Amino acid sequence: MIDNNKVKELVNEWLDGKEYFLVDVEISSDNRIVVEIDHADGVWIEDCVELSRYIEERLDRDIEDYELEVGSAGLGQPFKVPQQYKNHIGRNVEVLAADGKKYQGILRSVDGNDFTVGVEEKVQVEGKKRPVKQEVAHNFNMDEVKYTKYLINFK
DSSP states (O other), X not given: OOOXXXXXXXXXXXXXXXXOEEXXXXXXXXXXEEEEEEOTTOOOHHHHHHHXXXXXXXXXXXXXXXXXXXXXOOTXXXXXXXXHHHHTTTSEEEEEETTSOEXXXXXXXXXXTEEEEEEEEEEOOXXXXXXXXXXXXXEEEGGGEEEEEEOOOOO
């Protein structure tokens, strides 16, 4: 089986000096390699082709046959690395917390593995009879949520 670390090493060599970053490398038991990269402004198909060729030139099919797929992290798919959180600051996200509760709001900040989402909620304000809609900050840790993903808005 092809070594996952070897593929990551090759991807990181190609990424060196570029604004792209590695999201994930998965290798199945039948040597199907899936490489996901991302960029703050999106991923160009030409760059996926270039990375694919770079990897193919450095892996020997005579030693071990494989299938290679290089692409971007899917739009609307859960975030896998901290850089994806940073790239989506100020955008709408959905968080599924460990307790199963969903939060939808604006990703306000990222600090290490911690992040804050501002969620519009009805809050009882002192001196007001009715609850008022306000943004409430909810803090999360990337390792303690089931997922966080970008919410595509078609409005």
